[in-house]
Amino acid sequence: MSNLDRRPAARQLGGTEQTSTGPVLDLLPAKEVLLGESTRVRRLLPTLGRRMVGAWVFVDHYGPDDISTAPGMQVAPHPHTGLQTVSWLLDGEVHHRDSLGSDAMVRPGELALMTAGHGISHSEQSPATHPRFLHGAQLWVALPDASREVAPHFEHHHTLPGFSSDGVRSTVLMGTFAGTSSPGRAYTPIVGADLDLASGADVEIPLEPDFEYALLASSGVASIEDVRLERGAMLYLGTGRRTLRLRAAEAARLLLLGGEPFEERLVMWWNFVGRAGEEIAGYAEQWNAEDARFGTVDGYDGDRLSAPPLPPVPLLARGRVR
Structure with a gap:
């Protein structure tokens, strides 16, 4: 999925100096943006107060939208570098x-x-x-420097592992959760898990104390350590927890994202992740020049997206949080 903002802000991400050194409960604001021709999404990372959670650098949540009389998601060909996209549909x-x-x-x-x-x-x-409804999340994971030039590849896993216990059914998208590992290839210590809470659920889930975490409420309302988390909102949890209590009066779906704090500094602009502003500018120039670096998408009926103009100021470091 693309960042379709025609005036995207450049962000310097990474570094651990502003990562929480203990547990917190910080609600992160969402920004509503238009994706493609007709899909509105709630952008939760990067946002005011938080730019990364582990290696997760971008989180869009969309729907549920009734698209029975609409074209639904329509995102033209666009480029990426230095990251993984994780698509998750409900x-x-x-x-x-x-x-x-x-x-x-x-x-x-x-x-x-x-x-x-x-x-x-x-x-x-x-x-x-x-189908009538469209509902899901699109996420990006930053690749560490040692892997950011890896040959591009695509994985489509039709079934994923998980477990059911005490009113929660989990599906592991990325990394390992509660001893269950995803088949998706990860390049940093990371976790992504869908948590389906039954009506009346009151459960504790295991966490890694060295990871930082966040929870997105995909649907329904849940209580996280007595903090109310409503659909479309994200709660940053910090580090230092071994367990977390989740409760739901009615059925709810949560997306757990976490990982070791990302130590490297990187620049993210439009759909590119790099390590310097000059590098990002080079990617944009190559894309607009139809350089072989990004190849072509066969079968799409329409024009591809062009990279927007670069900001008039240098892409400077601004840290993990604003």
Whole structure:
């Protein structure tokens, strides 16, 4: 998925000096943005007060939207570098095409994991005949310096591991949660898990004390250590926890994101992750010049996106939090 902002802010991410050294409960504000022609999303990372959670650098939550009389998601070909995209659907279908020749219909409960590495381009569309509702999350994971030039690749996992216990059913998207590991390839210590809470659930989940975490409420309302978390909101949890108490009066879905605090500093602008402003400018120039670095997306009927103008000021470091 793309950041379609035509005036995107450049952000310097990473570094551990402003990572919480203990447990916190910070509600993160969301920004509503238009994605493509008709899909509105809630952007939760980066946002005021928090730019990263572990290696997670970008979180969009969308829906549930009734698209029975609308085209749904329509995102034209666009590039990525230095990151992984993690697509997670709760309702609907999304047609993924990329410059490697991947052509996949992604459905709820499946993991679409695209590693951009050196460079890739892709498109995402609701099919012409599609389910009534569209609901999901799109996430980016920063690649560490040692892996950021890896050859691009795409993984589509139709089934994912998980477990059910005491009113919660978990599905592990990335990394390892409660001893269960995702088949998706990760390049840093990380976790992503969907938590489906039954009505009346009151459970404790295990956490890694060295990880920092956040929880996104995909649907319903849950109480996190007595903090109310409503649909579309994200709660930053900090570090230092071994367990976390979750309660839900009615059924709710939560997305748990976490990982070791990301020590490296990096620059993120538009759909690129790099290490310096000059590097980002080079990516944008190459994309607009149709350089072979990003390839072409076959099968998409329409024009690709152009990189927006770079900001008139240098892309300077601003840290993990604002």
